[in-house]
Amino acid sequence: xxxxxxxxxxxxxxxxxxxxxxxxxxxxxxxxxxxxxxxxxxxxxxxxxxxxxxxxxxxxxxxxxxxxxxxxxxxxxxxxxxxxxxxxxxxxxxxxxxxxxxxxxxxxxxxxxxxxxxxxxxxxxxxxxxxxxxxxxxxxxxxxxxxxxxxx
Numbered sequence: 001x002x003x004x005x006x007x008x009x010x011x012x013x014x015x016x017x018x019x020x021x022x023x024x025x026x027x028x029x030x031x032x033x034x035x036x037x038x039x040x041x042x043x044x045x046x047x048x049x050x051x052x053x054x055x056x057x058x059x060x061x062x063x064x065x066x067x068x069x070x071x072x073x074x075x076x077x078x079x080x081x082x083x084x085x086x087x088x089x090x091x092x093x094x095x096x097x098x099x100x101x102x103x104x105x106x107x108x109x110x111x112x113x114x115x116x117x118x119x120x121x122x123x124x125x126x127x128x129x130x131x132x133x134x135x136x137x138x139x140x141x142x143x144x145x146x147x148x149x150x151x152x
Contacts, residue, residue, distance in 0.1 A: 001034040005041065014042035016077050025057070028064035036070045043075025050078060052091030052100065059104035075108050079148075082114040083130040094130070098137045110138045113148035 001017075008015050015038075021027040026046055036044075046065070050058060058078060065076045080101060083094040091097060098110065112134055116127050131147065138145040 001032075002038070005034070005038045008040035009038070013040065015040045016043050016045045016075070017041065018048075019044040019046055025054075026061060028061050029068075031068070031070040036074065037072070041074060043077045044071065045077045045079065048079045049081045049085070049089070050101075051081075051089045052097055055097075055100050055104045058101070059106075062105045062107075076105075077109060077111055077146075078105065078107065079111045079113060080134075082112055083126055083133065084114070084124065095133050095137070098133060102137060102141045102143075107141070107143055109144040109146050110134055110141070111146040111148070113150050115150045117151065 005015060017032070019026045019032065021030050035041075044065075046061060047054065047058060062076050065071050078101070080098065081089050091100075101107070102110070112130075114124075114127065114130060116123055118124050134147070135145050
C-alpha cells in the first residue's frame with residue numbers, strides 16, 4: 001500500500017482507500033496498518049451506496065472518524081446511490097434520501113457515481129435531474145459535489 005501511495009503522490013493523484021473491518025463496514029475504531037496521514041490520501045471511502053437504513057449508523061461513524069487522530073484532516077467519504085436506484089435501497093423519494101444523509105452525516109462532500117449513457121449511447125432519462133438534486137443539496141449544505149462518471 002505504501003508503494004502505491006508513494007506513486008500516487010508522485011503523480012499528484014488523490015487516493016480514497018476504502019476503510020472497512022473484515023468484509024463489512026468500518027467498526028468506528030480500527031486503524032489500517034499503513035500511514036493514514038500519507039500525503040496522497042485525501043480521505044477514506046467509508047461506504048459505497050448505503051441504503052436508507054444505513055444512514056443513522058453513518059452519522060455515528062462520522063463522529064468516531066472525526067474524533068480519531070489517525071484520520072485528522074482526512075475526508076470521510078460516502079458514495080450515495082443514484083436516483084435511478086431501486087426505491088427499496090433509498091427508501092422512496094431520492095431528495096429525502098440525500099437530505100437524510102446530509103442531516104445524519106454532515107458531509108464535506110456529497111458523492112455519487114452514475115452511468116450517464118444507456119446502451120444506445122443516449123443520455124439516460126433522469127440523469128440531469130439526478131445531478132440537479134445533488135447539486136442543490138450540496139449547495140444548501142455548504143459542501144462539495146463529487147460526481148464520478150461511469151462508462152461500460
